[in-house]
Amino acid sequence: MSEAVEYERIGDIAVLAANNPPVNALGVDVRRGLLAGIERAEAERAKAVLIYGKGRTYFAGADIREFGKPPQEPWLPGLCDRIEASPLLVVSALHGTALGGGLEVALSSHYRIAVPSAKVGLPEVNLGILPGAGGTQRLPRVAGVEAALDMITTGRHVRADEALKLGVIDKVQDGDPREIGLAYAQELLDSGAPRRAVGEMPAPDPVDFDAVYEAVLKKGRGQLSPAVAVRAVQAACEAPSFAEGMARERELFMQLMESDQRKGLIHAFFAERAVGKLPELKGVEPRPVHQIGVIGGGTMGAGIATAALLAGLPVTLLEMTQEAAHAAKDRIAGNLAGALKRGKISQQQHDAILSGQLQLATGYDALSAVDLVIEAVFEDIDVKKQVFAQLDAVCKPGAVLATNTSYLDVNEIAAATTRPQDVIGLHFFSPAHVMKLLEIVVADKTAPEVVATGFALGHRLKKVSVRAGVCDGFIGNRILSTYRTCADHMVLDGASPFQIDKALTDFGFAMGPFAVSDLAGLDIGWAVRKRKRAEGLDPRARDSSYADKLCEAGHFGQKTGKGFYVYEEGKRGGTPNPEVLDLIAADRAAQGITPRTFTDDEIVRRYMVSMVNEAAKVVGEGIARRPLDVDVVLLYGYGFPRYRGGPLKWADLQGLPGILDDIRAWSAEDDYFWQPAPLLEKLVAEGRSFDDLNKDAER
Numbered sequence: 154m155s156e157a158v159e160y161e162r163i164g165d166i167a168v169l170a171a172n173n174p175p176v177n178a179l180g181v182d183v184r185r186g187l188l189a190g191i192e193r194a195e196a197e198r199a200k201a202v203l204i205y206g207k208g209r210t211y212f213a214g215a216d217i218r219e220f221g222k223p224p225q226e227p228w229l230p231g232l233c234d235r236i237e238a239s240p241l242l243v244v245s246a247l248h249g250t251a252l253g254g255g256l257e258v259a260l261s262s263h264y265r266i267a268v269p270s271a272k273v274g275l276p277e278v279n280l281g282i283l284p285g286a287g288g289t290q291r292l293p294r295v296a297g298v299e300a301a302l303d304m305i306t307t308g309r310h311v312r313a314d315e316a317l318k319l320g321v322i323d324k325v326q327d328g329d330p331r332e333i334g335l336a337y338a339q340e341l342l343d344s345g346a347p348r349r350a351v352g353e354m355p356a357p358d359p360v361d362f363d364a365v366y367e368a369v370l371k372k373g374r375g376q377l378s379p380a381v382a383v384r385a386v387q388a389a390c391e392a393p394s395f396a397e398g399m400a401r402e403r404e405l406f407m408q409l410m411e412s413d414q415r416k417g418l419i420h421a422f423f424a425e426r427a428v429g430k431l432p433e434l435k436g437v438e439p440r441p442v443h444q445i446g447v448i449g450g451g452t453m454g455a456g457i458a459t460a461a462l463l464a465g466l467p468v469t470l471l472e473m474t475q476e477a478a479h480a481a482k483d484r485i486a487g488n489l490a491g492a493l494k495r496g497k498i499s500q501q502q503h504d505a506i507l508s509g510q511l512q513l514a515t516g517y518d519a520l521s522a523v524d525l526v527i528e529a530v531f532e533d534i535d536v537k538k539q540v541f542a543q544l545d546a547v548c549k550p551g552a553v554l555a556t557n558t559s560y561l562d563v564n565e566i567a568a569a570t571t572r573p574q575d576v577i578g579l580h581f582f583s584p585a586h587v588m589k590l591l592e593i594v595v596a597d598k599t600a601p602e603v604v605a606t607g608f609a610l611g612h613r614l615k616k617v618s619v620r621a622g623v624c625d626g627f628i629g630n631r632i633l634s635t636y637r638t639c640a641d642h643m644v645l646d647g648a649s650p651f652q653i654d655k656a657l658t659d660f661g662f663a664m665g666p667f668a669v670s671d672l673a674g675l676d677i678g679w680a681v682r683k684r685k686r687a688e689g690l691d692p693r694a695r696d697s698s699y700a701d702k703l704c705e706a707g708h709f710g711q712k713t714g715k716g717f718y719v720y721e722e723g724k725r726g727g728t729p730n731p732e733v734l735d736l737i738a739a740d741r742a743a744q745g746i747t748p749r750t751f752t753d754d755e756i757v758r759r760y761m762v763s764m765v766n767e768a769a770k771v772v773g774e775g776i777a778r779r780p781l782d783v784d785v786v787l788l789y790g791y792g793f794p795r796y797r798g799g800p801l802k803w804a805d806l807q808g809l810p811g812i813l814d815d816i817r818a819w820s821a822e823d824d825y826f827w828q829p830a831p832l833l834e835k836l837v838a839e840g841r842s843f844d845d846l847n848k849d850a851e852r
């Protein structure tokens with residue numbers, strides 16, 4: 154008997170305890186252990202079997218690391234059928250997160266008990282697949298079709314009390330899972346409770362599956378798994394037998410298993426967990442952070458303060474005047490009111506934050522005792538350097554001095570202090586209390602424990618933190634600037650900004666680049682263009698003026714009601730602004746450009762290839778440690794469609810040689826913009842992929 158499942162006999166009950174940390178994933182050893190345990194219990198004439206998980210959780214699903222490898226017996230669907238078919242009474246006791254194949258094992262048990270804090274779910278669609286061990290057939294039989302469709306197409310984790318109401322579990326009781334499981338199994342034996350095979354329950358009543366399918370497909374914005382899962386649940390209602398329903402589920406499961414979307418989503422799952430693991434931080438202890446300071450109470454400063462307050466940290470917010478400090482407090486109160494409304498905090502927590510946890514100040518001395526300061530003042534290098542000189546004077550030794558700049562030189566800011574080793578960039582994304590991404594910008598002299606402190610703070614604020622080196626725009630904004638420029642070039646050459654936005658939302662982006670600019674404010678891009686022109690543009694760089702003209706007319710996007718789109722009060726989204734097309738036509742004429750047509754495919758290809766090429770430069774220069782770091786930044790900060798895994802995962806799935814060929818072909822028309830990244834050329838020459846680099850980094 155493998156130690157992945159321990160066998161014990163308590164009276165009439167055989168106890169199978171899963172012991173496969175960290176999350177009792179149903180890897181081959183666990184599956185073999187369960188099968189052997191059931192067979193032994195039957196051979197030793199037990200009357201009942203209890204299945205539970207040791208450690209922090211019941212089974213959290215199939216072992217995702219086994220995906221794509223040759224499957225090993227016993228397969229999970231067959232194992233679930235075997236558990237269900239056992240003549241013994243099988244009981245599962247759930248704690249932690251019973252997810253995916255884990256809930257499927259529980260549903261193949263005859264009875265389920267759970268501790269109140271347990272959660273259950275079938276989140277397979279979030280991995281680009283669907284429940285493949287009977288979940289789409291058994292869940293509708295216990296919870297009904299509507300509830301099953303909701304759980305399966307959303308993948309949401311359902312709390313024990315709701316699961317009880319839905320009939321997914323039979324009893325909720327606090328205590329140790331082994332103890333409550335044993336007591337419940339004995340109670341069922343004593344009461345002569347019958348075996349209750351879910352698979353033998355009648356097929357549930359159907360719903361209008363075509364309508365559900367269309368609605369789910371639309372909501373997925375191109376992601377297929379939730380919609381395909383609807384067809385599997387449909388089989389639970391329409392298949393002539395349970396076994397044929399299972400066969401249909403398997404067929405659809407295998408289709409999705411072969412899909413690029415599955416590869417993209419699994420990559421995203423592991424990439425977001427890998428970004429926090431940096432070899433250089435192994436064994437490096439972060440500095441303790443018990444209270445923090447935030448300088449600047451504008452949108453970003455207030456958002457950062459809110460994120461820290463929501464994580465339970467006392468915050469001292471510094472502004473130049475009382476008036477500005479109170480305006481900052483109002484912004485924070487607005488953010489907290491939103492969190493209260495979304496049920497993220499209780500009224501009590503809300504009040505405690507505003508009546509004590511948050512302190513306002515107008516003098517730097519107020520920051521003398523904090524463990525970490527985050528500066529979020531106006532994006533001007535001289536202003537930043539003055540602020541850091543002041544922090545250097547007042548902050549205690551060992552305090553971490555962080556800047557929230559989104560592109561300025563962190564080395565130059567650090568040099569304005571006598572302790573550059575304590576300076577780091579913590580680049581939050583707006584709104585900072587909502588957006589999960591945090592770029593941790595490591596300057597040349599930043600000490601390892603200061604980097605570790607940045608990651609520890611990111612974890613505490615529930616952020617996905619990614620290490621970035623110092624360059625203009627770090628990882629995200631640098632790559633954004635390139636694919637945004639590519640979009641501008643396509644507009645100059647004949648494409649309409651509205652066609653570009655549509656092509657990229659069809660590709661899966663939440664919004665197209667021009668709608669995003671309207672949301673962020675066109676004045677931001679205008680300031681960047683003016684800064685770059687002032688620094689001196691390379692004469693070979695193409696430039697455009699249509700967006701400047703829009704700004705000169707006072708149109709900054711959503712905040713002024715007009716930009717690339719026109720926004721009406723109370724209406725979602727905008728309608729294309731026809732004035733933009735006139736400005737573009739004038740810009741083309743002024744540059745002597747004869748416009749041509751672009752297909753949506755060409756638009757997406759050029760946009761994506763420009764993104765991949767710049768991303769390869771970012772990795773090649775070491776600004777990003779691994780390709781997966783870039784993928785996570787684009788996924789969490791730039792609305793990149795998750796089911797495509799990120800730009801470099803997309804590139805691998807597309808094939809790097811074809812991408813390099815395109816760049817070389819397009820450099821014939823613009824050899825300044827389309828300069829192939831040396832790393833890309835190297836990988837193609839070696840026949841390797843970005844994923845190979847990710848694997849190298851693990852070694």
Ligand code: T1G
Binds near residue numbers: 176
């Ligand atoms: N397989 C392999 N490793 C897993 C895993 C899994 N299912 N789940 C988690 N891990 C690893 C994870 O990579 C990390 O490793 C460590 O466990 C802790 O995870 C037929 C086929 C359970 C809610 O989708 O949602 O069943 O980084 O950092 O924040 O229908 O992990 O430490 O090396 O995330 O407390 C369906 C996926 C599978 C659940 C815990 N199941 N996991 O969250 O910790 S498909 C899922 C989670 C399936 C069947 C199909 C979360 C969690 P490392 P963590 P956490």
